Amino acid sequence: MIRAGVIGHPVSHSLSPRIHNRWFEETEIDGRYEAIDARPEDFVEAVRRAAGDGFVALNVTIPHKEKALEIADEASPSARAIGAANLLVFRDGKIFAENTDWCGFAEAVEREGGSLAGDTAVVLGAGGAAAGILYALQDFENVLLANRTRARAEALAGRFPNVTVVDWEKKLELGATESGLFVNTTSLGMAGYPTLGMILGDPGPAMVVDIVYAPMETKLIRAARKAGKPVANGLSMLVWQAVPSFEAFAGIPPKRPAATLADLEAELS
Numbered sequence: 001m002i003r004a005g006v007i008g009h010p011v012s013h014s015l016s017p018r019i020h021n022r023w024f025e026e027t028e029i030d031g032r033y034e035a036i037d038a039r040p041e042d043f044v045e046a047v048r049r050a051a052g053d054g055f056v057a058l059n060v061t062i063p064h065k066e067k068a069l070e071i072a073d074e075a076s077p078s079a080r081a082i083g084a085a086n087l088l089v090f091r092d093g094k095i096f097a098e099n100t101d102w103c104g105f106a107e108a109v110e111r112e113g114g115s116l117a118g119d120t121a122v123v124l125g126a127g128g129a130a131a132g133i134l135y136a137l138q139d140f141e142n143v144l145l146a147n148r149t150r151a152r153a154e155a156l157a158g159r160f161p162n163v164t165v166v167d168w169e170k171k172l173e174l175g176a177t178e179s180g181l182f183v184n185t186t187s188l189g190m191a192g193y194p195t196l197g198m199i200l201g202d203p204g205p206a207m208v209v210d211i212v213y214a215p216m217e218t219k220l221i222r223a224a225r226k227a228g229k230p231v232a233n234g235l236s237m238l239v240w241q242a243v244p245s246f247e248a249f250a251g252i253p254p255k256r257p258a259a260t261l262a263d264l265e266a267e268l269s
């Protein structure tokens, strides 16, 4: 039996076990995908225990993604460039770090007809999710990045040469700036947080992505839909990052990932 899972803290809300266990069933692979809750101080020990217990891989979620990269014996170029891993594969007594988050973002954009190259893209937020998204936007000429804490945006801009930092106070102007993509990676708009308060002006973005998916339709996404723009949210990013993750431990791709996404979307909206 293939054992895999997701490690995080907290992790009980994670949709990954449902996604991967459904895919094990659909592909008729004898596998089990579990959620492992580990506090930061217990993370390394919990990873070692999982490897010792026969897990072939672990997805990694908040707050362990940077630590996961640190403890790996080897890392993919994307995990290194992003500075975080959301997948650890155990092979030959070694830990390999991968990042499939940026693939999830890229796939979510392309599936909705968006483009990952062009003149300008806009990204709000410079937290954990932003680096993977900036990695996926390297073929844009210019990525305008705004974050409440400017120093975090500056740090990211130092790592990605096409990124220009814009004042957080100027974020409203970014909603009217002509861009190929507008991406919210902040927590704003999430249940329990203030809304982003963004107005999409003219000409504005060709496509809008909001990494938030609780609620499924943020004000930003609703405004974009109303303006007839293609959109993607954090749920589609989650499902599309799960595809290469599943392939890494199951050896074959899932059968109907788009149906999984549609079902989750219907259930959660």
Ligand code: ATR
Residues within 6 Å of the ligand: 062, 124, 125, 126, 127, 128, 129, 130, 147, 148, 149, 150, 152, 185, 186, 187, 188, 194
């Ligand atoms: P994650 O790892 O999930 O990205 P994070 O690192 O805490 O979480 O990042 C959350 C993002 O939302 C950050 O860009 C954060 O801005 P700061 O870097 O200034 O903290 C942003 N964010 C959270 N609450 C915010 C608020 N009330 N106003 C503006 N930005 C906010």
